[in-house]
Amino acid sequence: MEDGHITTFYSYKGGTGRSMALANFAWIMAASGKHVLVIDWDLEAPGLHRYFRPFLVDPDLFETDGLIDAFWSFTASAVANADGRKRVRSGEISDVVETLEDATRRLDWKFPTGGYIDFIGAGRQGGTYSERVNSFDWKRFYELGGADVLSAAKTHLRKRYQWVLIDSRTGVSDTSGICTIQMPETVVAFFTLNRQSVEGVAAVLRSIRSFRSASVDGSKINFFPVATRIENAEQARLEVARGYARAALADFLPAKMRSRPREYWDKMEITYRPAYAFEEVLAAFGDATGAAGAADTMLAQVEATAQLITGDEDLRMPELVDADRSEVLAKYAFGALAASAVGEVQMADDTDFLRNLLAKEQLWRTSKFPWRLLLSRRELDLLTPEDQKGFGRNMAFYLIQSERMQRLLRSTQILAAVMFVVGFITMLFLYSNTLKYALAEGSPIMVLIIIVNSAIGAWMFSVLSRGIVAAIQDKPYGLRLLQLFNLSLYGPLQLGISDYDPDKKPVR
Amino acid sequence: MAEPPTFFFSHARQDRETPGRYLRSFFDDLEIKLAQWSGINLADQRLGTFDARVPQGENWDEKLSRGLGNDSCLVAILTPLYFNRPNCGKELAVFLFRSPGLAVDTQGALTGVRNVIPLRWLPENAYAANTGRDSLIPPILRLIEDTPADDEREDEERTKAIERYRKKGMEKCVKVEPHYGELLDLFVARIRGLAELPPAVNVSFATAHDAFNYDWVSHFTSAGATIAPPTAHAPTDAPVAPRPLASVVVFYVTRRTFTPDTNAVYFADQLIAEPLPGVPAATDPALAALLADVREAGVAEGFTVFHAAADPAVPARAETLIARLSYLSESFVLTALVIDPSVWPGTSALETGTDAVEQVIRSSRWTGPVLLPPLDTNAVDVGRLVKTLDLPPRLVALPRASEERVAALRQSFVDTRGRLLRATGTDGVPATESLPLLRGVGAEGA
Numbered sequence: 001m002e003d004g005h006i007t008t009f010y011s012y013k014g015g016t017g018r019s020m021a022l023a024n025f026a027w028i029m030a031a032s033g034k035h036v037l038v039i040d041w042d043l044e045a046p047g048l049h050r051y052f053r054p055f056l057v058d059p060d061l062f063e064t065d066g067l068i069d070a071f072w073s074f075t076a077s078a079v080a081n082a083d084g085r086k087r088v089r090s091g092e093i094s095d096v097v098e099t100l101e102d103a104t105r106r107l108d109w110k111f112p113t114g115g116y117i118d119f120i121g122a123g124r125q126g127g128t129y130s131e132r133v134n135s136f137d138w139k140r141f142y143e144l145g146g147a148d149v150l151s152a153a154k155t156h157l158r159k160r161y162q163w164v165l166i167d168s169r170t171g172v173s174d175t176s177g178i179c180t181i182q183m184p185e186t187v188v189a190f191f192t193l194n195r196q197s198v199e200g201v202a203a204v205l206r207s208i209r210s211f212r213s214a215s216v217d218g219s220k221i222n223f224f225p226v227a228t229r230i231e232n233a234e235q236a237r238l239e240v241a242r243g244y245a246r247a248a249l250a251d252f253l254p255a256k257m258r259s260r261p262r263e264y265w266d267k268m269e270i271t272y273r274p275a276y277a278f279e280e281v282l283a284a285f286g287d288a289t290g291a292a293g294a295a296d297t298m299l300a301q302v303e304a305t306a307q308l309i310t311g312d313e314d315l316r317m318p319e320l321v322d323a324d325r326s327e328v329l330a331k332y333a334f335g336a337l338a339a340s341a342v343g344e345v346q347m348a349d350d351t352d353f354l355r356n357l358l359a360k361e362q363l364w365r366t367s368k369f370p371w372r373l374l375l376s377r378r379e380l381d382l383l384t385p386e387d388q389k390g391f392g393r394n395m396a397f398y399l400i401q402s403e404r405m406q407r408l409l410r411s412t413q414i415l416a417a418v419m420f421v422v423g424f425i426t427m428l429f430l431y432s433n434t435l436k437y438a439l440a441e442g443s444p445i446m447v448l449i450i451i452v453n454s455a456i457g458a459w460m461f462s463v464l465s466r467g468i469v470a471a472i473q474d475k476p477y478g479l480r481l482l483q484l485f486n487l488s489l490y491g492p493l494q495l496g497i498s499d500y501d502p503d504k505k506p507v508r
Numbered sequence: 509m510a511e512p513p514t515f516f517f518s519h520a521r522q523d524r525e526t527p528g529r530y531l532r533s534f535f536d537d538l539e540i541k542l543a544q545w546s547g548i549n550l551a552d553q554r555l556g557t558f559d560a561r562v563p564q565g566e567n568w569d570e571k572l573s574r575g576l577g578n579d580s581c582l583v584a585i586l587t588p589l590y591f592n593r594p595n596c597g598k599e600l601a602v603f604l605f606r607s608p609g610l611a612v613d614t615q616g617a618l619t620g621v622r623n624v625i626p627l628r629w630l631p632e633n634a635y636a637a638n639t640g641r642d643s644l645i646p647p648i649l650r651l652i653e654d655t656p657a658d659d660e661r662e663d664e665e666r667t668k669a670i671e672r673y674r675k676k677g678m679e680k681c682v683k684v685e686p687h688y689g690e691l692l693d694l695f696v697a698r699i700r701g702l703a704e705l706p707p708a709v710n711v712s713f714a715t716a717h718d719a720f721n722y723d724w725v726s727h728f729t730s731a732g733a734t735i736a737p738p739t740a741h742a743p744t745d746a747p748v749a750p751r752p753l754a755s756v757v758v759f760y761v762t763r764r765t766f767t768p769d770t771n772a773v774y775f776a777d778q779l780i781a782e783p784l785p786g787v788p789a790a791t792d793p794a795l796a797a798l799l800a801d802v803r804e805a806g807v808a809e810g811f812t813v814f815h816a817a818a819d820p821a822v823p824a825r826a827e828t829l830i831a832r833l834s835y836l837s838e839s840f841v842l843t844a845l846v847i848d849p850s851v852w853p854g855t856s857a858l859e860t861g862t863d864a865v866e867q868v869i870r871s872s873r874w875t876g877p878v879l880l881p882p883l884d885t886n887a888v889d890v891g892r893l894v895k896t897l898d899l900p901p902r903l904v905a906l907p908r909a910s911e912e913r914v915a916a917l918r919q920s921f922v923d924t925r926g927r928l929l930r931a932t933g934t935d936g937v938p939a940t941e942s943l944p945l946l947r948g949v950g951a952e953g954a
Contacts, residue, residue: 012948057529057530057532057533057682057683058529058530063528063529063530063679065680065810069810072753072810072925073754073810075753075929076751076752076753076754079752079753079840079932080751080752080753080754098672101672101684101687102676102680104684105682105683105684106683106684106685106688108683116685118685127915127918127919128809128918128919128922131919131922131923131926132922134926135922135923135925135926135927135929136926136929137926137929137930138943139943140929140930140932141929141943142942142943144932146943171946171948172945172946172947172948173946174943174945176946177943177944177945177946178943178944180946181944181946182944199949200948200949203947203948203949203950204946204947204948206947207946207947207948208946210947211944
């Protein structure tokens with residue numbers, strides 16, 4: 001696995017939707033098969049855990065160590081490793097790894113693609129949390145070799161995860177400096193369309209760039225500004241504010257997008273949606289996935305920003321069966337307790353079936369559309385029109401491709417048989433004189449040779465005709481030329497598409 | 509078809525801040541994993557007995573006793589609270605007595621116990637009193653292996669998982685992958701590998717013995733046998749030194765009786781041993797309760813706790829105590845001084861040496877709070893003491909109630925740690941890298 005990315009989500013002011021965006025980004029990445037770690041570094045106002053409430057064993061973090069606890073451990077190790085002159089060396093990498101593991105818990109949700117989200121909260125909430133945070137001296141931590149500890153932590157995290165997402169403190173605090181300068185390769189900067197937010201973010205991004213270029217490694221840092229809480233009212237003032245913000249942040253667009261700012265900003269705006277102002281709900285559950293008019297949903301906008309940040313146009317939020325969606329939404333509701341289902345394993349067969357189909361679609365999409373992950377004949381037969389009504393655009397597209405593939409397979413199989421027979425008869429006809437001679441001479445070997453030759457000829461004829469038909473027939477998305485050739489070549493010998501097996505580990 | 513194995517989940521109800529969510533999650537996950545391995549659908553049949561499943565209003569004794577009498581094994585979730593709960597002791601005793609081969613060998617070691625699986629829930633330091641690793645675990649439990657064996661597959665992940673469990677306890681392994689999956693597999697394999705256990709009849713909490721306070725000596729020697737009674741392995745005596753920013757040494761200025769800890773340490777004349785379940789102790793009950801609260805508070809904040817006796821009755825001893833406190837502070841070890849009400853400075857019952865106590869309180873050579881527990885007297889008016897005696901503001905009046913006292917101790921320890929960190933001077937050592945600070949609006953040129 002190549003080294004992971006560390007990306008910080010930052011905003012100069014609070015209330016921009018930064019944590020919500022991070023949580024949604026994490027979800028979409030894990031759904032596409034990635035191993036993701038999210039870290040709540042907003043120690044003074046922790047809240048990232050709220051978005052993952054239904055998936056945490058301890059949703060209020062009363063029993064779970066977190067980042068500040070890890071930093072106290074790092075510091076204790078740093079002091080313990082000091083030599084006699086109090087010149088300290090950083091903690092050993094194994095200490096760092098162990099300390100990070102103490103603070104990390106996996107979210108309780110199975111992504112069929114094999115992805116997962118690990119979570120590091122701000123710290124164990126409760127009576128002494130405030131003291132633990134406010135008594136920690138970050139300056140002293142650095143003087144004790146904290147930078148080396150963080151460097152070791154970064155190395156470990158990059159090897160362990162494909163995406164590490166940090167929810168930074170706002171403003172110009174000591175921890176926001178660490179989150180935006182020390183840790184990441186990318187900063188996604190959120191702002192609202194008012195002067196303090198725009199100017200604040202612009203100043204901070206300049207500061208980050210300046211600091212990084214002047215530092216020892218001079219490593220490049222990528223920026224992705226995102227405008228949030230856009231309200232489609234007061235259009236004239238909105239356009240003025242947009243213009244102002246885009247001008248202020250023009251220098252911070254990714255290099256390849258600077259000549260196409262309109263294209264960039266079309267994807268990097270998130271509209272204010274009152275429905276999301278209450279419970280901290282992930283868009284994957286809050287919006288009906290793939291709904292008509294999806295371009296205007298939080299989900300669609302989250303997808304768009306994720307696509308641009310990652311460069312992967314195929315990123316999609318997975319669709320969910322209604323039962324799962326409803327169950328999770330109930331856990332988000334005010335007054336609901338997080339899942340502590342002591343042995344609740346009742347599931348309807350229909351729900352299981354649909355769940356499997358959705359899982360298969362996710363696997364198909366995230367594995368770059370291998371035809372063997374399309375729906376099998378049996379799965380297609382079991383789908384009812386009612387089921388299909390509930391499908392979003394992803395599943396509808398998937399269904400179309402699956403039907404195309406089944407038609408292609410059927411036609412190649414039928415054609416294989418028919419053309420083989422026709423070809424064989426034709427070959428025998430062409431060999432008729434030789435065959436008559438061989439029979440007259442009583443030479444079984446010659447007869448056998450003629451039959452084998454005819455069969456080979458018939459097979460080649462069959463392959464050619466299958467190839468021509470397959471080339472002109474509708475093909476499923478993602479079917480490559482080589483795969484098409486194999487289908488033509490092997491015909492009915494080709495293994496078909498099997499049903500989804502939830503216990504089978506996805507092959508990556 | 510053979511009946512699938514079932515397990516009784518024995519645990520102490522946590523009644524502080526912790527509602528036990530990880531405990532419940534672990535139970536669920538263990539049951540699900542066992543069902544998967546046994547090919548059982550949990551919708552048809554449960555495999556675990558758990559008190560949280562007994563609906564309100566139902567006879568919990570009857571429900572749980574059924575499990576005690578019939579389940580294949582006992583999974584005992586070990587915490588310091590567990591060892592003080594009679595019902596937990598009873599649950600353990602039922603399973604010990606169900607073991608047909610229960611006996612002791614000629615060396616006094618308990619044998620024939622196969623269907624009890626003790627499980628360490630908390631980190632190592634939670635079971636330690638002072639320098640004694642595992643010294644809080646009652647002798648009867650120390651005789652049973654509680655760590656899954658590494659099956660020598662040379663599987664690195666498995667070995668790491670076991671090491672983590674041993675060091676951190678299961679609470680810090682739940683949902684920590686990939687270790688958690690490995691550990692579940694190991695424990696389920698252990699449950700499934702156990703021999704069948706004969707059921708027990710007429711089991712009831714009303715009549716069961718408490719294993720932690722049971723006279724095992726008489727049990728095994730009542731027939732006049734020459735077999736020695738079971739003796740647990742002594743707690744591992746590996747000296748554990750206080751660690752910077754991770755340990756707290758509490759000095760108790762008191763004249764109450766206590767059981768001394770026999771281990772010698774460099775930072776105190778004597779350590780105070782905590783009383784253990786089933787073991788007679790000379791410790792004053794009020795002091796014992798305070799010791800337990802101090803330990804609980806320290807462990808809750810991730811510290812290893814040492815209880816040390818201090819008696820600065822005369823100035824020379826006061827000077828020694830100050831020197832020790834100072835040394836510990838300079839080594840970034842948290843320290844605290846607990847002063848028994850009977851030796852408070854400035855009280856009407858002045859005793860010889862209270863000037864010495866004041867000397868320690870006033871010393872600026874050490875960093876830490878002076879804790880004033882009411883114990884069996886009235887609460888201390890710290891404000892009056894500080895004002896009338898012009899004492900430094902390091903005095904902390906501790907509440908009487910245990911839960912509040914633990915909360916106050918935790919606050920105090922965390923605050924002290926912060927002070928120690930700020931006090932760690934670098935003495936001119938160049939910073940390898942300074943804290944990066946963002947520049948805001950208008951500061952770009954700076």
